[in-house]
Amino acid sequence: MSQNTSSTTESASPYRDLEQQSIATLLQYINQEDQTVPLAIARALPQIETLIAAIVPRMQAGGRLFYIGAGTSGRLGIVDASECPPTFGVPHDRVIGLIAGGDSAIRKAVEFAEDDPTQAWQDLQAYQPQPEDILIGIAASGRTPYVIGGVSQARAFGMLTGCIVCNTGSALAKAAALPVEVVVGPELISGSTRMKAGTAQKLVLNMISTVTMIQLGRVVDNKMVDMQLSNHKLIERGTKMLVELLQIPTVEAADLLQKHGSVRAAAKAFEENNMRQKG
Numbered sequence: 001m002s003q004n005t006s007s008t009t010e011s012a013s014p015y016r017d018l019e020q021q022s023i024a025t026l027l028q029y030i031n032q033e034d035q036t037v038p039l040a041i042a043r044a045l046p047q048i049e050t051l052i053a054a055i056v057p058r059m060q061a062g063g064r065l066f067y068i069g070a071g072t073s074g075r076l077g078i079v080d081a082s083e084c085p086p087t088f089g090v091p092h093d094r095v096i097g098l099i100a101g102g103d104s105a106i107r108k109a110v111e112f113a114e115d116d117p118t119q120a121w122q123d124l125q126a127y128q129p130q131p132e133d134i135l136i137g138i139a140a141s142g143r144t145p146y147v148i149g150g151v152s153q154a155r156a157f158g159m160l161t162g163c164i165v166c167n168t169g170s171a172l173a174k175a176a177a178l179p180v181e182v183v184v185g186p187e188l189i190s191g192s193t194r195m196k197a198g199t200a201q202k203l204v205l206n207m208i209s210t211v212t213m214i215q216l217g218r219v220v221d222n223k224m225v226d227m228q229l230s231n232h233k234l235i236e237r238g239t240k241m242l243v244e245l246l247q248i249p250t251v252e253a254a255d256l257l258q259k260h261g262s263v264r265a266a267a268k269a270f271e272e273n274n275m276r277q278k279g
Contacts, residue, residue, distance in 0.1 A: 009140050009166050009193050011186040018189070030195075033188055037200050040184045041207075048207055051162045051178045055134050055208070056215045058160055059094070062132060065212070066124065067097045068150045069138035070114030072194040073164075073201060074099030075106055077138050080205040086234075088218040089226025089262060095209065098123050100146040113146065120150025131158030136208070138163070140197035142170020151175045164204050166197040180204060225264040229257070238263045246270050 015029055041048075055065060067077030078097035085092050100119065101110025113119070124135075135154040137147040142165035152175045155161040163176040166184055173179035182204060184196040213219065218226050223245075229235050235254075241263045242253035248270070256266040 007141065007167055008183055008185050009187070009197055010191050013186050013188055013190045015188055029188055033185075033196055034199060037182075037184055037196055037203065040182050041200060041203055044180055044182045044204070047178070047180045048204060051136075051180055052208055052211050052215070054160055054162075054178060055212050058132050058134055059212065059216060063130070063160075064093065064127070064133045065095045065209075066127070066129075066133060066135045066154075067095075067138055067205070068099075068120050068123075068135065068147055069097075070100035070144050070146050071105075071109065072198045073138040073140060073144075073147075076198060076201050076205060077136075078106060080202075080209050084209055084213065086228040086230060087224055088213040089224075089228060089264075090213070090218065093127075096127060100144075114144050115146070117145040117149030118153075120146050121153040124150065124154070129154065129157065129159060134160045134162070136162045136164065137172055137176060138201055138205075139170075139172050140166040140193035140201065142167045142172040144172070148172050148175050164201050166193065166200060220264070223263065225267070226262055229261065238266075242266055242270075 018026065059065060067081055068074070069077045074097070078099060081095040081097035084090050084095040098120065099105045101113030104110060105113060135151060137151040139147045142163070148171050151161045151163060151172060155175065155177060160178070161176045162178040162180065163172045164180045164182065165172050166182055168181050168183055173181055182200040184200050187193060187195045187197065189195070223241050225241065227234060227238065229238055235257065238257050239250060239253045242248065242256060243250055245267055246253065256270055257263065260266040260269050
């Protein structure tokens with residue numbers, strides 16, 4: 001099948017007559033296509049590494065990380081941003097996701113919201129953007145005006161700009177200083193980029209936020225020592241971490257965690273107390 005390499009996300013699906021296929025066959029098709037996503041990301045690892053290497057020193061200096069997108073892409077950015085505070089204990093204003101159409105668009109599509117090339121920069125003004133901030137535009141097609149406009153204006157302002165796209169040579173990739181292009185090919189349902197393209201974007205966002213937070217010291221060994229203790233499951237997890245880290249009984253670990261509010265703070269207090277006793 002011939003394929004438009006400049007817009008693979010809009011190319012026709014190689015699968016035909018889907019409505020005539022069995023459930024088992026459709027599941028096999030989807031699974032078969034999903035398996036190509038990690039391979040496409042593997043080819044983009046050097047671009048992802050370059051982007052993260054530029055993000056880390058800016059965040060170390062106080063910069064914030066913004067994601068902007070429309071539709072599925074915008075929602076994925078918001079999901080990744082919203083998970084950083086509970087997972088890594090960073091303030092809610094360090095990683096921020098914005099979606100075309102505002103917060104109401106998280107649940108329900110806002111018609112034509114993505115078509116205004118000036119709106120993203122206007123939306124960013126509520127956060128008083130600074131040159132040390134970072135903006136990553138997310139758009140499977142790489143041609144969403146909301147995202148292209150926001151990235152272009154942020155770059156002109158002096159912010160570090162990156163993007164996650166699923167086509168090569170897109171307008172968004174040209175607008176961003178550090179593009180990440182993950183070309184996953186046509187979707188099972190032609191143009192339905194919530195599928196493979198969305199999966200690819202989610203995986204890349206996982207990489208960006210996780211590796212950045214590790215580099216910022218928010219993980220010790222393989223443990224989320226700064227996670228927010230917002231439910232019983234996480235309190236139990238934190239208690240187990242302290243038992244392993246400090247080799248102390250569960251009851252003592254639970255008391256330390258309750259008193260100091262995080263695994264990191266509890267471990268630090270325990271070690272400082274031991275040093276005082278030894279000294």
